[in-house]
Amino acid sequence: MTGQILNGNSMDDYPLTLTSIVDRAERFHANRGVISRRPSGDVNRTTYGEVAGRARRLAHGLAALGVRDGDPVATMLWNQSEHLELYFAVPAMGAVLHTLNPRLFPEELSYIVNDAQDNVIIVDESLLPVFETIRDSREFAHVVVVSHTGDIPAGMLDYESLVANNEPIEWPVLGEGRAAAMCYTSGTTGRPKGVVYSHRALVLHSLVVALPDQFAVSARDTILPVVPMFHANAWGLPYAAALAGAQLVLPGPQLDSESVLDLLAAEHVTMTAGVPTVWMGVLSSLDAEPDRWDLSALNRLIVGGAAVPRSMLEGFDRHELSIVQAWGMTETAPLGSVCRVPEDLDQASNSDRYNYRIRQGVASPLVDIRARDDEGNLIAWDDTAMGELEVRGPWVAASYHHGQGAASFTADGWFSTGDVVRIDPRGCIRICDRSKDLVKSGGEWISSVDLENQLVAHPDVAQAAVIAVPDDRWGERPLAVVSLHPDVDPSVDKLRDHLAQDFAKWQLPDRFEFVSEIPSTATGKVKKSELRKRFTTEP
């Protein structure tokens, strides 16, 4: 007699849905704070208990407006408690939270609301001017305004009435594959593409985000996400915080360095997260007035969205503030990797530790990584070979909305990130370039990012971007576009000599172009497509 046991008898039909996170916040973290700074600067204090209770009423109100299973509900909001209410209500009622980035250009936003077929949109009063720029591009059935003054424009609905006038609902039971939220990529080329996250994906993402070696989210944290809730789920922090019972401090629209520092100090924030540009400004303010803010509660800054320069790590270390670098994309929900210094480097030299900390880190649990060279072969993890990073995992997109951009997904089920990386023997990745930005000269790859990093290390240089330009002999050659600090005279020789300290002669740009400003996208990424258009058509 054999006793084959093929299936477990665990409750595998217990669905992984955001409803369990919302329920948990309401039941177990009811008194933990959710603090919002309003556009006026006033600070509003509420709790997870109130947010979750209001979410039940809000869901009732949205259903009364006609929102049904699977309908997108668009938001044009800052980091504010109403946005958290929508993060709770919309997925838990079975609809799809569609966060809009108000910093996109009107034509992008118009394209996105039509591609997603948004019919209901929730807009913060302070963003009505942005909404007006896209208003005529789509006929919304309902425009709901979160008002701070009490004024509701004609033809629009009052968010507060939607909450106040409806009884709380019980959340329906949902399957874990159901759509919960969507976000559009803000690629530097091509049209934005929609990424639709399932409940399962976001629950697993929340658990992993909260792990000790990832963002380490605990009930004893107070988290200020500078990273916006309108893009890439604010790196998963709202749901991870609700799961753990960490307090949330939502900073609204004022993200200048002094406003951020004031809030970090006043609310005894323990963890914050955002892109390098924000922290560059914060660092300048701290350097200028090192004793002005009491940041003794703050024990980690998660930085991602672009590579963190060593100077920034050193700068914050001077103030005894620890930066942790993370990497991700809209398509990866976004957590892909986190750079935590391994224990055996504790005794290494400062320089070795910084050389590790400037990397993008080791793949997060449940995320698989590999990289392939341009012949499709897997690269060795020797920190020398370069290849395009591919990822796979339960919160990674398997496709874009409406099947667009199919070329980004491999036949065997991986997502091609477009990032070119080296991987060291520990499995720690370092992004060398975007694959579209690599320069391929005489069959060899030249990293535009490496050249750019070296250029901005020169005291004359404010910004730099390196692009590939066609070359009859070599295929492609690098061209450097540089903006200098005020009152500096352009000198190609000086910059070329500076680069020659670290690069081989064949890797040096053949041309240097000096510009007053380097064009960038709404999310702060350099618009290399525009530079290519401009400089490859010129003689």
Next chain:
Amino acid sequence: MTGQILNGNSMDDYPLTLTSIVDRAERFHANRGVISRRPSGDVNRTTYGEVAGRARRLAHGLAALGVRDGDPVATMLWNQSEHLELYFAVPAMGAVLHTLNPRLFPEELSYIVNDAQDNVIIVDESLLPVFETIRDSREFAHVVVVSHTGDIPAGMLDYESLVANNEPIEWPVLGEGRAAAMCYTSGTTGRPKGVVYSHRALVLHSLVVALPDQFAVSARDTILPVVPMFHANAWGLPYAAALAGAQLVLPGPQLDSESVLDLLAAEHVTMTAGVPTVWMGVLSSLDAEPDRWDLSALNRLIVGGAAVPRSMLEGFDRHELSIVQAWGMTETAPLGSVCRVPEDLDQASNSDRYNYRIRQGVASPLVDIRARDDEGNLIAWDDTAMGELEVRGPWVAASYHHGQGAASFTADGWFSTGDVVRIDPRGCIRICDRSKDLVKSGGEWISSVDLENQLVAHPDVAQAAVIAVPDDRWGERPLAVVSLHPDVDPSVDKLRDHLAQDFAKWQLPDRFEFVSEIPSTATGKVKKSELRKRFTTEP
């Protein structure tokens, strides 16, 4: 035009299997240590890289013995690196790890190996005498011995040869509902029942075990599980440690307090876990020789399996060692709840904090709890009402193996724990009794656990057990069975007066019986069934 979006386009078909944990340990934590203390006392040092590599060979060897998809592979091993190899190899190859508790009685073990239909068993050399007691009860196809002396009894196979003689395999792709491991309950009544854990259940369990407010498992930890790997997955620590890259210190059979303390100190252990009896002994050793062991690395002791008395919390606090209480069962994989002091109690009185810390805690993420009174109504979370705890969640059993014990599962999909609890307004549970042990007197419940705790607090009392005995007038009345310290004269009046300080008159036991020793099961639980048999049939 409407744009209903019912499904996410995340990679929801990416399966949650233990293979990703095994792969992660091999790829990213290859150099982290796995330290085993052998029965001889020698310490063996290996790494996750070696353990995972050997697991690939071991899987090949097991397949060569005929182990196929879904076949149980029984283990009779201590906490040792070979057990970890089997934790990796058996589920990842698609078979089912069946851990046997060598402390069970031979008739229980014989029943279990036949119920599970084990054909292959791996036995540590030091446990061969236990194996001999069940050898004749089942015809095993293969008996594999982990030998430390090099001697392999005739007719048995050498574990090392099984590893050494086979090439490493690549792990197959498995579905997440597949059976990964099984363990039998060690209930105080009835026959043991099998619980079969799916891959999905154990992956989710590992993620949640590792969360900061659960056991907080990180790559910077060194974990010594005193809790055995042969019962309830060693509370999930082996997989959580492999996931995070925490070092494991596996203590083998020597679990006396000095052996445990020696290892905690020598290996700079940061976290340890076990049942209260172990820590009672450890506390005595520490009190006797407070400066003998350097435990400065140790920052938490997870204690579960039985209620933690306040005196133990206080005792370890004296040594600046922090105990965290957890609750669970074999049927819950086992993590159900963890007691972490909430931030707002930091300023409370010592007494209030201890009154919180003696509780079993708040349900872990993804675990739902409720409790029902004996009329089936949900109890209020007012810390007064008592009811039987029911749980539900992705790693909770939905049934027992072979469909036994169906009465433990409610029609609407919850597992009835048999534990009677109060729940406070924060959702923090306190176990008052086993439902079978509650005394129901005149329609009111009397907690046997409360009476027992008060009895053992009396200086004369070594052990105490309270059982219900039938009563014509009241239905049931409490009876106290007491064993006294040596050279103490039994005095019913003294004990009754002592109880009367905290209990109403109608709650006091009508009878006190003095015994030299209170009978217990192999896992150290009081055998109330035996006491009931003995004292309810006497006049």
